[in-house]
Amino acid sequence: MILGDLIELTSAITAGVKVETVMDQVVEAALNLTGAEEASIFMLDTFGQTLHRACSRHRGYIKAMPTGKQVVLYGADMMPNLKEPAAFVVSTGTTLNLDDIDKVIGYDFDRIREEDKLGGLTTRALIILPLTIQSNRTIGILQVINPGASQKAVAALSEQSLKELQSLAGLAALYMWNARLLEDNTRLKRQFDRHLAELPKQTHKAPPKKVAEPQRPKGLIGESPPIEHAIKLVGKAAWSTVPILVRGETGTGKEMMAAFVHMSSDRVNKPFVVQNCAALPEALLESELFGHVKGAFTGASTTKLGLAHEANGGTLFLDEIGDMPLALQAKVLRLLQEGEVRRVGSTKTEKVDVRIVGATNINLEEKIAAGEFRQDLFYRLNVFPINLPPLRERPSDIPLLIDFFLRAAAEKSGQQVPVLSSDALDALMCWGYPGNVRELKNILDRARLMAEDGYPIELSHLPPELAGAQHDAGNRMPALIPEGDLKTIVGQYEAMVIEAKMRETNWNKTNAARILNVSRRTIIDKLNRYNITRPDGLERS
Numbered sequence: 001m002i003l004g005d006l007i008e009l010t011s012a013i014t015a016g017v018k019v020e021t022v023m024d025q026v027v028e029a030a031l032n033l034t035g036a037e038e039a040s041i042f043m044l045d046t047f048g049q050t051l052h053r054a055c056s057r058h059r060g061y062i063k064a065m066p067t068g069k070q071v072v073l074y075g076a077d078m079m080p081n082l083k084e085p086a087a088f089v090v091s092t093g094t095t096l097n098l099d100d101i102d103k104v105i106g107y108d109f110d111r112i113r114e115e116d117k118l119g120g121l122t123t124r125a126l127i128i129l130p131l132t133i134q135s136n137r138t139i140g141i142l143q144v145i146n147p148g149a150s151q152k153a154v155a156a157l158s159e160q161s162l163k164e165l166q167s168l169a170g171l172a173a174l175y176m177w178n179a180r181l182l183e184d185n186t187r188l189k190r191q192f193d194r195h196l197a198e199l200p201k202q203t204h205k206a207p208p209k210k211v212a213e214p215q216r217p218k219g220l221i222g223e224s225p226p227i228e229h230a231i232k233l234v235g236k237a238a239w240s241t242v243p244i245l246v247r248g249e250t251g252t253g254k255e256m257m258a259a260f261v262h263m264s265s266d267r268v269n270k271p272f273v274v275q276n277c278a279a280l281p282e283a284l285l286e287s288e289l290f291g292h293v294k295g296a297f298t299g300a301s302t303t304k305l306g307l308a309h310e311a312n313g314g315t316l317f318l319d320e321i322g323d324m325p326l327a328l329q330a331k332v333l334r335l336l337q338e339g340e341v342r343r344v345g346s347t348k349t350e351k352v353d354v355r356i357v358g359a360t361n362i363n364l365e366e367k368i369a370a371g372e373f374r375q376d377l378f379y380r381l382n383v384f385p386i387n388l389p390p391l392r393e394r395p396s397d398i399p400l401l402i403d404f405f406l407r408a409a410a411e412k413s414g415q416q417v418p419v420l421s422s423d424a425l426d427a428l429m430c431w432g433y434p435g436n437v438r439e440l441k442n443i444l445d446r447a448r449l450m451a452e453d454g455y456p457i458e459l460s461h462l463p464p465e466l467a468g469a470q471h472d473a474g475n476r477m478p479a480l481i482p483e484g485d486l487k488t489i490v491g492q493y494e495a496m497v498i499e500a501k502m503r504e505t506n507w508n509k510t511n512a513a514r515i516l517n518v519s520r521r522t523i524i525d526k527l528n529r530y531n532i533t534r535p536d537g538l539e540r541s
């Protein structure tokens with residue numbers, strides 16, 4: 001039964017079907033396995049707060065499809081609602097197997113009874129299993145109502161059938177997760193091909209002039225709403241000389257956005273000059289920005305042009321402008337308002353034509369309140385603010401960035417583009433990135449070096465703080481859906497299931513054989529066939 005369902009599921013996935021179809025097959029398999037009246041999958045929302053019914057199947061005589069409400073997992077006190085059976089399963093990660101809910105106390109079955117009314121059903125026996133992927137992360141539940149009812153007698157599920165159902169739930173979680181990753185992967189591939197197709201056009205294109213929708217540079221990655229919005233804003237402002245203030249945490253791409261402003265403007269053939277205002281002491285910064293005359297200070301042996309002169313006709317990017325000393329802020333304001341600069345040690349003012357783009361990762365409003373930033377300069381700069389949210393607030397950009405950085409590095413080094421194992425990808429998706437895109441790039445650069453050429457990047461190649469809890473490989477998933485024919489793929493899953501059960505039983509072959517309902521000889525054969533060994537090299541009974 002399990003193998004037949006497994007093969008069907010695998011065929012569905014390798015045929016590239018959608019997650020929904022996989023779910024449908026999983027609930028069908030659950031009905032077949034248990035002879036139940038109804039089987040459903042509920043999935044957790046992104047924030048892990050509610051469960052929603054993603055798929056349901058019923059025996060023919062059920063009148064209507066119960067839709068039911070969302071299952072809220074937490075109470076007003078933010079504590080898990082352990083009386084709600086589904087919430088209990090999600091919170092504890094354990095299976096709930098109730099013979100007759102009328103005789104059970106301690107749970108609140110209101111939701112089940114409401115669904116009964118909708119579906120014309122009377123729930124007696126109820127089984128809820130967590131759908132768990134690696135590191136015991138629960139992504140949803142499988143709910144089975146009234147096992148045995150197809151034989152006209154609701155019956156508690158035998159221990160053996162329950163184990164099979166648990167195996168099915170384990171595989172279901174794995175399949176659904178993999179199907180989702182596969183969908184993501186296909187989407188990423190499409191995006192990458194699109195980027196590639198655009199590449200030659202971009203390099204040979206004439207510089208854009210006064211465009212409303214600027215052609216984004218190939219290295220500016222992200223399709224999340226805030227990035228799309230920022231790109232639109234650049235399109236609106238780039239062609240004018242209005243100053244722009246880019247705000248965001250460190251590593252969110254502020255300099256990149258400033259360069260994009262320059263490239264999208266009609267100043268593109270003039271210089272784009274960058275100065276970090278926090279990097280130099282006040283006197284040096286002033287001379288760097290505005291130049292000096294000979295003898296202006298000790299060591300000023302010649303007259304020197306400042307960056308404002310160098311940027312003439314182009315764009316001057318003032319990074320970390322919030323850290324600029326107050327006295328210099330007045331000079332920047334003059335440059336902004338009058339287009340004038342005065343070199344250190346000179347009494348003459350000179351006209352320059354520069355477009356200012358500032359960037360800051362600190363709260364300028366607080367700096368103003370503390371008397372450390374000029375309000376008038378802020379108002380001048382803040383005419384056109386562009387906010388870049390931290391990476392953790394735009395997780396949909398993470399896979400795009402991963403794909404981009406890995407491909408770009410591979411292109412540069414002439415090596416193969418490495419594949420990421422699912423748990424490595426999962427860890428990368430879950431990390432909070434205090435250093436934002438720069439941190440992600442550094443993590444991948446390091447991981448590429450750690451992984452051998454041609455081999456996937458694994459969780460162990462990521463910094464320990466990301467890998468942390470996920471280091472226990474008991475529930476490891478294989479990298480996406482493997483290539484190959486059905487027999488090979490099923491073999492890989494079989495190897496994974498056997499390895500997981502061996503770990504679960506502390507490498508006791510007899511116990512693993514009992515759980516999987518096969519002979520001990522079969523386990524030994526498969527361990528040999530798939531070359532599965534205990535990590536510490538020891539043997540067990």
Ligand SMILES: Nc1ncnc2c1ncn2[C@@H]1O[C@H](COP(=O)(O)OP(=O)(O)OP(=O)(O)O)[C@@H](O)[C@H]1O
Pocket residue numbers: 219220221222248249250251252253254255256257319359361401437438441
């Ligand atoms: N959207 C993006 N697409 C591709 N690469 C990005 C993106 N955003 C940032 N990066 C990369 O991340 C790194 C940091 O970006 P950048 O220097 O522009 O950030 P920043 O916000 O100016 O940082 P800081 O505040 O520390 O100066 C760079 O290597 C940059 O190429």
